Structures are given as structure tokens and as C-alpha cells.
Amino acid sequence: MAFSGALTLTDLNDFISPSQACIKPVEQTNKAPEKQLGAASTEIHIDSSGSYYEVAADGPSLQPTKKLEQAQISLNDCLACSGCITSAESVLITLQSHVEVLTFLESNASTSDPKLPAISIAPQSLASLAASVSSRTGVPTTPRQILRRVRVFCESVLGVPHVFDTTFARHLALQEHVQEFDERRSQGESSTALPMLASACPGWICYAEKAHAEILPFIARTKSPQQVMGTLVKNWMGQIWGKLPHEIYHVVVMPCYDKKLEASRSDFYNSVYSTRDVDCVITTGELELILKEKGWDLSSPVAGELDELPLPDLSQKPPSISASTLPELITHPGTSSGSYLHSIISHMTTTSPTPLVLSVKVMRNSDYEEYVLRRENDQVEVFKGAKCYGFRNLQNVVRKVGRERGVRVGSGAAGRLAGRAVVRRGKKPGDVPERGYDYVEVMACPGGCVNGGGQLKPLTTSVDAEGYARDWEETGVMQNAKWGDKEWTKRPDQADRLREWILDDLCPTDEGLGDVDVHAENEACRTRLFRTNYRAVESDIIGLAVKW
Known part of the structure; x- marks a missing residue:
């Protein structure tokens, strides 16, 4: 795995400091010609507009001779996807x-x-x-x-x-995931119980620990x-x-x-x-x-x-x-990213004392969808979940969860609870309150795990809005794939x-x-075997604004 040439290792356990806009200054697309004896050396100068130029260092005047191409760091360059690879x-x-x-x-x-x-x-x-x-x-x-x-x-x-x-x-992870969701739901409208956010994507976990520590209490502990x-x-x-x-x-x-x-x-x-x-x-x-x-x-x-x-x-x-x-x-009906949301929906449907009806609504795109379960007899919502793939959608969901739960987001490890959560709110007096999310299946990659950065490159690809080369037809097929x-x-x-x-x-x-x-001992053992913990990661980089 090759990193951008601008990202240089320093001391271990410290953050690599990228430039202000998280870009590498220049990218040489062609091999540089061999230096001839007596030839003038060159320097790189930046003009008032921020453009980079290669100029002769020992000439009579430093006039721009060649404008260098500026290349942004994409999500493929930044594994943690949060501007703070260590x-x-x-x-x-x-x-x-x-x-x-x-x-x-x-x-x-x-x-x-x-x-x-x-x-x-x-x-x-x-x-x-x-x-x-x-x-x-x-x-x-x-x-x-x-x-x-x-x-x-x-x-x-x-x-x-x-x-x-x-x-x-x-x-096993899905069974434990469903059990943890039931445990959280039994706590009522606690400020950190719901919504439960999926925990299987390490890119999302890494991003949350470094950029949104205030969201960590909502992330599932299941391995x-x-x-x-x-x-x-x-x-x-x-x-x-x-x-x-x-x-x-x-x-x-x-x-x-x-x-x-x-x-x-x-x-x-x-x-x-x-x-x-x-x-x-x-x-x-x-x-x-x-x-x-x-x-x-x-x-x-x-x-x-x-x-x-x-x-x-x-x-x-x-x-x-x-x-x-x-x-x-083993077959797990649902998405090819693990079927976490669908497992919880299936559990809710099979354990409900009354018949439930599922409706699906596409939000911004197919990577952001809302799933709502309603009682068949009176159409009352009993569950609202979402599938959220890709960092553009992910950040929108983080802000939405923050608003619904009364959590101030965007302050990284310094984030804190801003008061008692409000999960249902109406737009106007008399309106039916909008239900907040109960669960969100979060994956960092657009298209989910089947489109991970380590997958084989398809024969025909196109580039999405986040810079990923994707085979859209294949991804669409794989989204509904069932192995088993x-x-x-x-x-x-x-x-x-x-x-x-x-x-x-x-x-x-x-x-x-x-x-x-014995029961308590076994429960503690099961928790130790199948669950984990997260922690906020502090960065000493100040003022870094990463845009996706």
C-alpha cells in the first residue's frame, strides 16, 4: 500500500501533519530528465493564487517556467479517512x-x-x-x-x-449485535443508548475515535x-x-x-x-x-x-x-456488508406481538436509505433505521444523530453531551413528531464492503464523487447478493x-x-469474547479542515 509522497513518517505514535487543505503540493506525472553537468538547478515557487511553478534557481530572474499540477489526497490515500493517519x-x-x-x-x-x-x-x-x-x-x-x-x-x-x-x-456477530440492540432498547430513551450505530467497519471506527469522540457511546460494542x-x-x-x-x-x-x-x-x-x-x-x-x-x-x-x-x-x-x-x-439476507440492519429488522418483525410493515425510502442516493417499521393496524412507527455508506453520507448521519440526541458534534475528542436528548420532535404544533433513528448500519466505503479498497479492480470502472473507481453494475448486483x-x-x-x-x-x-x-459468569465471559471498547484519540493538529 503506497501513501502519498507528501506524507512523511516522523516519530512513532504521532500524527502526520498534512498541509492546510490536506493536499500534496505537486505531482510529477513524467520521469524527470537526468541532470546534465553544468545544468541549472530548479526551485518550486508559489504565486499569490497558490499555484506551484518550477523555476530556474540561478538565472537572472526567477520567472515561472512550468506550472506544476496540483493533486488532492483522495480517500484511497488516507486509510483512516479522517485527515489524521498516524x-x-x-x-x-x-x-x-x-x-x-x-x-x-x-x-x-x-x-x-x-x-x-x-x-x-x-x-x-x-x-x-x-x-x-x-x-x-x-x-x-x-x-x-x-x-x-x-x-x-x-x-x-x-x-x-x-x-x-x-x-x-x-x-455469531449478528446474534450478539441483535442482543446488544435489545439491551440498549430496554434502557428507554437514554442519551447514549439509541440510536445504535454499527461497529463492523474499522474505517468508520477510526474516523469516529479521531474526529467524533462524542459519537462513541452510540457505537455498538459487538466485535x-x-x-x-x-x-x-x-x-x-x-x-x-x-x-x-x-x-x-x-x-x-x-x-x-x-x-x-x-x-x-x-x-x-x-x-x-x-x-x-x-x-x-x-x-x-x-x-x-x-x-x-x-x-x-x-x-x-x-x-x-x-x-x-x-x-x-x-x-x-x-x-x-x-x-x-x-x-x-451461511446465508444472511440483506446487504453484502454484513446484513446488520436487516438482522435487526428481522428480529423486530419476528418478535413483535402485532404484524409490522416495512417501508424503504432512498434519501440522497442508494448508499443512504431509511427503513421504517410500522404496526399494520394503526401505522404507528415502532422502528426507524438507516443504511449509510460512504463518508459524504456518513457525516450527514453523524450530524443528524447529534441533533436528535442533543450531542454537539464536530469538536472531536472535546465533544460533550449538550443536555437531555430529544428524539421525537414535530415541525409545527399539532404535527406528528418525527421519530429519530433507532439503528444505523454505517460503512465507510461507498457501496459498502464489497467495494472495499482492497478488492480486485473490475474490468470496467467509473469514478464516483468521492474518487473511488467503481464497477456500478457489479456493485448493484453484489448489494443484493446472498452467499450461503x-x-x-x-x-x-x-x-x-x-x-x-x-x-x-x-x-x-x-x-x-x-x-x-453461573449465569452472570457466563454473561461476563460472553461479553468478553464478543465485545470490545473504543476510545477517543487526541490530535495535536490545530485548524485542519478536511473536506470530502
Whole structure:
């Protein structure tokens, strides 16, 4: 991942200071000619209008000779998307790459005490690879076929015996997400309970911690599927494999560069065993680089790639954890960014004592939509949510939430509550009060996770308003995509049983606890396993105004 040349590393843990308008001064599009002996040196001068000129430094007069092109830093240059990338973060991203993975695997094979490698792949990455192969070959290829082919490659070429997708971890994250929403809703109209904002996007979390700390109380504490998968691999699967957390090397393939920052958070570091839940994150593009470097053609079929894997047998414990033990590619109807909003809507609909009707309203664009549930009999609103993708929409939603909850936004870590929240307000006396948001699914990338910066570049692209190269047709298809094992989704009791089994293995039981409240102990353990925390990040940059 290459940063803008104007962003220079200084001391670790400090903010890199960009220029006033967050632009790099000049961009050289052509290779500079070789300097000839005796030739005059040049300088860059700025005129009164702010334009940059290359001029001769030792001539009789410093007259402009060449106007240099000015280039803005786009969201692709700024991973945190908040104008305050830290040098420590850039170092962390540099350390997490496909080169690092290949180097580890090579050295691990020759050591006397090797670690057990495992790879988990996000469904968005599988979909991106499948779309690329389908476009290149003209043969429709499914994410399941890609998963099977990558699994064979990892086992036979890289020597990685365990390859999973992350949809079961997403299933657990969605269940925990819904439970947290119920907990917040039960608190009533608390100033920090609702609306609950999604927490799975690390770009959004990074932005909120640095620019809108006053919004942090509203963000869900549920871990992302990536980090839930890290917990499963290092703790639950590790127990069955007979390995301690530090004896496992866990690699995750994600559609987003910000996931590298997420895996490096101190909250996901096990100080007892000195290891992280996710050791290394690589993007979809980096996985493709590994495949190309090893000469593996992902368009070539492998044996059994269309076979239905048997469902896990939960009648016996412990099982032998293999690719067929965890459910493969579980379907979650909704958006391709995780289906968080749709899971809560489904939960509200199925648990309501009266029938509910859902209405959807497109706001500014397809990346900003409102979802309202009303009672069928009297049309009273019982839930109002939103899907918000991209930073232009995101900032509008942040301001809207601030107004509705009485929170002063825009002051970063200095933000504070401005009084008791008002969530329902009428425009005029006698008008029906407008309901504030109960939940918002927030993603930093326009188009959501399937359009993450680490995804493969489509064959035909256009550039959106925020500078992203996007395949709009592909994105539109992927927005409504559903990945999953139909046979598994017909038996949801299996997923619930497996979740209880995992919690039973990882959390305390009544054995040897005496008078201890087992339920409270298990709830505390579940919270520790599946939830996290956030904190405000102070910046010493003053007066930086970043416009998106």
C-alpha cells in the first residue's frame, strides 16, 4: 500500500501533519530528465493564487517556467479517512502484507517448533475473486467454487491445513449485535443508548475515535466478524487442536485495508500468551498476488468443488475441526456488508406481538436509505433505521444523530453531551413528531464492503464523487447478493447449538464454582469474547479542515 509522497513518517505514535487543505503540493506525472553537468538547478515557487511553478534557481530572474499540477489526497490515500493517519498505523499496515505471510510460512516450515497456520476468508473477497474469474473466462464462477479452489491451493502449495470462510463468525456477530440492540432498547430513551450505530467497519471506527469522540457511546460494542473469527480460531479451535493461542498463526483475507488496523488494536491482543487474535490481514488483491506468484490459476476447477459438504455432527464432543466442521458460507439476507440492519429488522418483525410493515425510502442516493417499521393496524412507527455508506453520507448521519440526541458534534475528542436528548420532535404544533433513528448500519466505503479498497479492480470502472473507481453494475448486483448453504439455513437450530457449544467450552460452567452465579459468569465471559471498547484519540493538529 503506497501513501502519498507528501506524507512523511516522523516519530512513532504521532500524527502526520498534512498541509492546510490536506493536499500534496505537486505531482510529477513524467520521469524527470537526468541532470546534465553544468545544468541549472530548479526551485518550486508559489504565486499569490497558490499555484506551484518550477523555476530556474540561478538565472537572472526567477520567472515561472512550468506550472506544476496540483493533486488532492483522495480517500484511497488516507486509510483512516479522517485527515489524521498516524505514523504508527502506517507502520502496522506495512508489516501486514502478503510478503509477510509468505516469509512466515517459509520460515515456519523449517523451524523445529512450527506454529499451526490457518486462513479465514471474507465472503466479499470470495465474491470479488469470483467476479474477476467470471469476467476473465466468461464462465460463471461462484464464491463457493473459489473457496474450494483457494483451500486446495493453501493445503497443497502453502502448507496451510485449515481454510475457512468468515460467515459463521458473522453469524455469531449478528446474534450478539441483535442482543446488544435489545439491551440498549430496554434502557428507554437514554442519551447514549439509541440510536445504535454499527461497529463492523474499522474505517468508520477510526474516523469516529479521531474526529467524533462524542459519537462513541452510540457505537455498538459487538466485535466485527473478523475479530470474532480470531476468537474462535485462537481459543475454541485451538483447544480442540491441542494448541495454545500463541501456537497458531491466523491469517485473514479481507476486502479492506482498514482491517489491518483493526487487527492491530490493543483490545485484540492476548497479553497472557503475547499474541493477537488475528496475526496478519491481507486484502483480496494481496491474495491474488500470492496466487500469481505461486503460479496457481484460480480459473481451473478442482475435484469436489461443487459437492455439498455434510453438516457438522454436534452429537459428539469434541469434533475434529476441519473445513467441513464449521458451516460453509451461511446465508444472511440483506446487504453484502454484513446484513446488520436487516438482522435487526428481522428480529423486530419476528418478535413483535402485532404484524409490522416495512417501508424503504432512498434519501440522497442508494448508499443512504431509511427503513421504517410500522404496526399494520394503526401505522404507528415502532422502528426507524438507516443504511449509510460512504463518508459524504456518513457525516450527514453523524450530524443528524447529534441533533436528535442533543450531542454537539464536530469538536472531536472535546465533544460533550449538550443536555437531555430529544428524539421525537414535530415541525409545527399539532404535527406528528418525527421519530429519530433507532439503528444505523454505517460503512465507510461507498457501496459498502464489497467495494472495499482492497478488492480486485473490475474490468470496467467509473469514478464516483468521492474518487473511488467503481464497477456500478457489479456493485448493484453484489448489494443484493446472498452467499450461503441452503441446507444449513433450513436448520437454524444447528447454528444455535453450535454457538451454545462454543460458549460452553469457552465460558465457566457450574463445575467447581460453588455459590458463584453461573449465569452472570457466563454473561461476563460472553461479553468478553464478543465485545470490545473504543476510545477517543487526541490530535495535536490545530485548524485542519478536511473536506470530502
